[in-house]
Amino acid sequence: MNKFFSVADIDDLSKVVQDALALKASPYENKALGENRTLGLVFLNPSLRTRMSTQKAAMNLGMNVMVMNMDKDGWALETQDGVVMNGTTVEHIREAAAVMGEYCDILGLRSFPGLKDRETDYNEDLFNKFVKFCGVPVVSLESATRHPLQSLTDLITIAEHKEVDKPKVVLAWAPHVKALPQAVPNSFAEWMCKAQQQGLVDFTIAHPMGYDLCEDFTKGATISDDLSDSLKGADFVYVKNWSSYVEYGQVHPVAQNWMMDNAKLALTNNAKVMHCLPVRRDLELSSEILDGPNSLVIKEASNRVWAAQVVLKRMLENLK
Numbered sequence: 001m002n003k004f005f006s007v008a009d010i011d012d013l014s015k016v017v018q019d020a021l022a023l024k025a026s027p028y029e030n031k032a033l034g035e036n037r038t039l040g041l042v043f044l045n046p047s048l049r050t051r052m053s054t055q056k057a058a059m060n061l062g063m064n065v066m067v068m069n070m071d072k073d074g075w076a077l078e079t080q081d082g083v084v085m086n087g088t089t090v091e092h093i094r095e096a097a098a099v100m101g102e103y104c105d106i107l108g109l110r111s112f113p114g115l116k117d118r119e120t121d122y123n124e125d126l127f128n129k130f131v132k133f134c135g136v137p138v139v140s141l142e143s144a145t146r147h148p149l150q151s152l153t154d155l156i157t158i159a160e161h162k163e164v165d166k167p168k169v170v171l172a173w174a175p176h177v178k179a180l181p182q183a184v185p186n187s188f189a190e191w192m193c194k195a196q197q198q199g200l201v202d203f204t205i206a207h208p209m210g211y212d213l214c215e216d217f218t219k220g221a222t223i224s225d226d227l228s229d230s231l232k233g234a235d236f237v238y239v240k241n242w243s244s245y246v247e248y249g250q251v252h253p254v255a256q257n258w259m260m261d262n263a264k265l266a267l268t269n270n271a272k273v274m275h276c277l278p279v280r281r282d283l284e285l286s287s288e289i290l291d292g293p294n295s296l297v298i299k300e301a302s303n304r305v306w307a308a309q310v311v312l313k314r315m316l317e318n319l320k
């Protein structure tokens, strides 16, 4: 594996889950694989789980890890070609990425979308330039349109906790006070659509009118604007806010109450409730659920290590 950017980078979902769970059972078996190898984690935006779980995964594999907080500690990056750099940007991505590639065997990059211009964000220009210029394998730590380590974690967590062969999984939009990217729901949708194709889940998306995701990510899903109807028979509910894709980056008022709470949980098949975190308590998801027996959010965050470890292991095995 030379790049981990989307579900297209994984062929057999059952096999990658099986491999991740084997690493969870025996985390330190591959320590020699990463010896004298360096992982560089480059952040243009904040992170708790991605940063710590990916470092832990790399250390379990015997790697050295360097973290670069470009947003706080790095030079202001220029990403466009053909500009005279006589403004605020100090270093071009061509040099910055190439230099980091000299220091590291594998790089990870987190870069959120601007949510201003849909075409720019959905072209993944920054991520693609970073891959092109750094010259080493790159793992996405969340890009403008996807968060694949989170989605792989979610698939692992569903496989671990399912009580039927083909559980009903519902991605449920939730309220928020800020305009959030579509990366997590896009990614969850594309991984669940592929899981549905491979006979692993039955997948539904519930969102208010005006919050349709890009169709490239949702092919094969059942899509509804009726939350109560969608929740019927659900085995897993994945709660997440996102801003509008159609009216890009906008937040429309929603009259109905879409916060997941115990009254809505009662409509499900005693569903396990998931969220990628960070979560806004009693806005997106009720405290009674987060603190109750149906919440998987901490176990889900814990599984971030095994998703990162299985990806890094495959990349290390592919290095010359």
Ligand code: CP
Pocket: 046, 047, 048, 049, 050, 051, 142, 150, 276, 277, 278
């Ligand atoms: N879920 C997730 O990616 O968390 P962080 O933003 O804290 O890394």
